[in-house]
Amino acid sequence: MTEDSKPFAGRRIVVTRAREQASGVLSALRAAGAEAISLPTIAFAPPAEWAPLDAALARLAEYDGLIFTSANGVRAFFRRGQALGLAPARPARAWLCAIGPATAAALAEQGWRADIIPADYVAEGVAAALAGRELRGRRILLPRAAAARDALPRALAAAGAEVDVVAAYRTELPARARAQARRLFPAGPGPRPDTVLFTSSSTAENLARLLGEDYRERLAGVLLASIGPVTSATLRRLGLEAGIEAREFTTDGLLAALASGAPRPRRAPGANSST
DSSP, X not given: OOGGGOTTTTOXXXXXXXXXXXXXXXXXXXXXXXXXXXXXXXXXXXXXXXXXXXHHHHTGGGOSEEEEOOHHHHHHHHHHXXXXXXXXXXXXXXXXXXXXXXXXXXXXXXXXXXXXXXXXXXXXXXXXXXXXXXXXXXXXXXXXXSSOOSHHHHHHHHTTOEEEEEEEXXXXXXXXXXXXXXXXXXXXXXXXXXXXXXXXXXXXXXXXHHHOTTHHHHTTTOEEEESSHHHHHHHHHTTOOOSEEOSSSSHHHHHHHHHHHOOOOOOOTTOOOOO
């Protein structure tokens, strides 16, 4: 690999994705010359109760549409079906929407083909993609994380749809992540990574929780790279600013934006460069 193909040479880049999702991004960063550091800020767990998802799986044939907003939701949905001794069959009358290509690929692994993939891989993009369909009186199933934005359910309800929002999984802080986070981003002067990749609002919120009340000071001078406008808005709400935002809201889009537009981050006063 030539130097030109290693745009991240000498960079220390933190990946905040869940451990089981991070390998592809870490490998791509290392191939491009970075010291890629895995700092999972999210772990996946079963929902607080299974009853709503179980009921939806039992009456799957009654739905007119199914919407999946993450690959995690797809996998959790099918895992639960298998645990119940079911092989979820796609309802014959239902259309199927995936929020983006990764979610569509997860469905394809189960033999389900997405009919709708929005141009923008966010909840608002899903709502826009469904705007031309008759939704009034239609039953729609939305299996997703227990804690998620309400923008999509509100838009569907406003269009007259009957929406069943069911938790397929929940996210939590990983065990032992706090010590690693605070070691990587010390209080006061000291070497630290120069870039952090955020792939969801939860990764941003959870890193702040892991670092503690002084998270802004600990992240001073670090380049924050966001997968899209929703995550960037979360960073702003936290009093932080995304220095890079992906145009295509995928991990590949995030890496492309970082490679093409990333300035060397400003160092906080007294912070040492570490390569």
